Amino acid sequence: MSANSADLPDIDKAELRRLQVLDAAAACFRLAGFHAASMASIAKAAGMSVGHIYHYFANKEAIISAIIDREQHKQLQVIHMLLRAENTIEALIEHAEQGLADSLDLSNSALNFEMIAEASRNPKVAEMLQASNRVLHEFGKDIITKARVDLPALSEEDNNARCDLIISLFDGLSMRAISNPRLNTQAVLPALQRTIVQIVRS
Amino acid sequence: MSANSADLPDIDKAELRRLQVLDAAAACFRLAGFHAASMASIAKAAGMSVGHIYHYFANKEAIISAIIDREQHKQLQVIHMLLRAENTIEALIEHAEQGLADSLDLSNSALNFEMIAEASRNPKVAEMLQASNRVLHEFGKDIITKARVDLPALSEEDNNARCDLIISLFDGLSMRAISNPRLNTQAVLPALQRTIVQIVRS
Amino acid sequence: MSANSADLPDIDKAELRRLQVLDAAAACFRLAGFHAASMASIAKAAGMSVGHIYHYFANKEAIISAIIDREQHKQLQVIHMLLRAENTIEALIEHAEQGLADSLDLSNSALNFEMIAEASRNPKVAEMLQASNRVLHEFGKDIITKARVDLPALSEEDNNARCDLIISLFDGLSMRAISNPRLNTQAVLPALQRTIVQIVRS
Amino acid sequence: MSANSADLPDIDKAELRRLQVLDAAAACFRLAGFHAASMASIAKAAGMSVGHIYHYFANKEAIISAIIDREQHKQLQVIHMLLRAENTIEALIEHAEQGLADSLDLSNSALNFEMIAEASRNPKVAEMLQASNRVLHEFGKDIITKARVDLPALSEEDNNARCDLIISLFDGLSMRAISNPRLNTQAVLPALQRTIVQIVRS
DNA sequence: AATGAATGAGCCTTCATTCAT
DNA sequence: TATGAATGAAGGCTCATTCAT
Numbered sequence A, B, C, D: 001m002s003a004n005s006a007d008l009p010d011i012d013k014a015e016l017r018r019l020q021v022l023d024a025a026a027a028c029f030r031l032a033g034f035h036a037a038s039m040a041s042i043a044k045a046a047g048m049s050v051g052h053i054y055h056y057f058a059n060k061e062a063i064i065s066a067i068i069d070r071e072q073h074k075q076l077q078v079i080h081m082l083l084r085a086e087n088t089i090e091a092l093i094e095h096a097e098q099g100l101a102d103s104l105d106l107s108n109s110a111l112n113f114e115m116i117a118e119a120s121r122n123p124k125v126a127e128m129l130q131a132s133n134r135v136l137h138e139f140g141k142d143i144i145t146k147a148r149v150d151l152p153a154l155s156e157e158d159n160n161a162r163c164d165l166i167i168s169l170f171d172g173l174s175m176r177a178i179s180n181p182r183l184n185t186q187a188v189l190p191a192l193q194r195t196i197v198q199i200v201r202s
Numbered sequence E: 001a002a003t004g005a006a007t008g009a010g011c012c013t014t015c016a017t018t019c020a021t
Numbered sequence F: 001t002a003t004g005a006a007t008g009a010a011g012g013c014t015c016a017t018t019c020a021t
Helices: A002-036 A039-046 A050-056 A060-083 A089-104 A106-119 A123-147 A156-179 A185-201 B002-036 B039-046 B050-056 B060-083 B089-104 B106-119 B123-147 B156-179 B185-201 C002-036 C039-046 C050-056 C060-083 C089-104 C106-119 C123-147 C156-179 C185-201 D002-036 D039-046 D050-056 D060-083 D089-104 D106-119 D123-147 D156-179 D185-201
Strands: none
Touching (some): A002 A039, A002 A050, A002 A106, A089 A123, A106 B156, A123 A185, A156 B156, A185 B156, B002 B039, B002 B050, B060 B089, B060 B106, B060 B123, B089 B156, B106 B123, B106 B156, B123 B156, B156 B185, C002 C050, C002 C060, C002 D002, C060 C123, C089 C123, C106 C123, C106 D106, C123 D156, C156 C185, C156 D156, C185 D185, D002 D050, D060 D089, D060 D123, D089 D156
16 A cells, blocks of 8 residues: 555654664763753754754653663663573573673663662652563573572572672672773673572572 | 860861751752752752852862762771771671661662762763772772681782672662662572672682 | 745845844943943843854854954945045045044944953954954055155055054044043044144155 | 051051052953952952952942042153153153053053043043043143244144144054054154154144 | 754852951 | 951853744
8 A cells, every 4th residue: 555655664764763863862861961961962963953853752851761761671682682592590601791791881881870860869760760670570580490490499589689689790890890990801700600600599 | 275266166167168068969969960959959958158159169060079079988988987997707797787778778879879970971080989999999808808818819800800799789789779679678688698708708 | 036035035044143143242342341241131132032142152252253353344344445446645634534533433432442452361352453453554555655656665664653653543533532522523633634644745 | 646656657558558459450450351350359469358458449340440540640640750840842752752662561551441441331430531631631732832832822722632633642552552563663653753743833 | 844043041150249257 | 457258149151942934
């Protein structure tokens, strides 16, 4: 149908424009933070006029929300992709290297810090992070349970606690990238892997 | 002497005013972040006119720097106070409870997130955090070494890596307070303690 | 073409807005001086919001520069127009009356004083005045040379000196308008004309 | 009397402090202009606290007025001193060199420009300049009359006009120092002297 | 869909002036 | 006489947002 072949590209185009704005905004937010980045800078980075951005987003806050939403999905997807098929502790250990690298990559974590800072004052943003975290926990629960098939089952609370500890390790390491730029990846990796095993199986 | 009792309070008074501003600024920054908090709000919180703040600080950035500086000192002092006399792994384990509580206390960590976010774009702020971290590492090195008196010595790099991991745990846990408000302290504490021991002694 | 009649006005419109700001600024600067005139007063005089002025000028200093630039061009153009075709001493003498009237017109010279005062501390402004002055000298050189066709040629330095003297007369007279408001144009004009002739031909 | 010997020095001291402020203010005004110079900068230059300046002057405007007043007196005194005894055209010619040098000295004229600019908007300041100018005219009248003892007497208006022209020359030359920094004193002086003679005696 | 002109509130900062000591 | 702490009113400038085209 002509309507179909004409409409779909239009819908796609609009969605593409939206993504174009989000990419530009993410870049600006990374460089300047949510508040210091101006709509003008985002428009420039997106190659579009300031006014036109308001066709796709109600206001700056909506862009921030969309960014946070997308970023959380991206992070979950990365984890999913890494551990999908296998979903075992061996996979977790094996991929710790990639996880460590990601944690230490400032271009990954800069937006994350912005989100955490924002969430610490904005309950709506906090809820977004929490929703994402619930999925992460669901995922971690599986891995831990599988990894302990030969050991006594854990209480739900204990399982969650261990899960929190592992996530904390990676989140905390992303903060290290800033406070300790001389952090030695090669020295940290084995210790990190040992620690993960210990958390899961002790 | 009267000179003494008259002069000293004057010196103190100026310093007191400065602290008054810093306290007010810290409160505002916690609530709104470095950039969204206005000088007017800080002045109001400090019970002083906007203009007068500029007698004590050259500009807003100077206030931010002073806050960061003070906050880093506070954190180091807390650690020092906790572990000073003993400086052993037992003390570390014992005080993990307090450390965990501090990490999970948003009123402690909100400013910390602000600092990290700021440091991820502002090299001067980053340097302040790094200087503070160097002291922390010096301290951690001692504890780890003492805790391993019966074990083979570690290379400097390995020691540092373990130190980074332990700090990461606490930093990461402070992020948990936001992403997982239902985090169960009682369940986390023993796992955390076990993990610290493992990191230090494995 | 419709494109033509639609596009050109747009270009002109922006330029018109710019001129609108400059006219408003000139009026405000005349009344209050460069520093005492506020952006708010300029915006009001230009019938436009404060913020919008910054679409046309980077900052207040840029407005001042543009005003100075335009004012210098205006002055050179007036002189050009007066003496263009003829370029003789007779024209100079004849137009001395207009020149005197211009010098004594405070609405002309108020901005000039502002510029001189500014130039005496701001090297960039000084350079603008000096560039304009060089053109003026080029022009004066021609007139003096032509006026002395029957007399021995002057050294470059002597020619310049005489040129400076004539300009000084007019500039100085503009200061008289303030220090001596009772100055009698009718009495000054013949003496001024005699003096110009003497400076050129003695 | 002890009262006398105690009071007089006090009065002198107060007057000295006043002058100290004026000197400091003159320096600041020269560098930054009346409006851009802050009371704080004046206080610092005067080696005294900001608040104390208000014991000697009601407000900043009073300082400006006092500066203008003093500056005008200074200038008249200089002229008086130069031409006092002789009061002849020969003296005028002879001292033209010093007059030219003074005119071209920016440290002399910077305050003058500030005054003129201020007078062009502030009637009170204008009146001060005009009062000073009246004295100057009185003085010039004498010189011109004496110089023309062998020539027909001039009408009051003609005499004033010539006086204005001579003053204009020097005022205008002070503007040259800014618009034409390459002005050649040696070339200008003889032309200036010839012109003065011509104005007085033609 | 797309532009960018236009607004106005609000921000950081400065400064003349006052006042307690 | 002398200080400098304290105020509050502007000032220049930015920026999210709207709207006519």
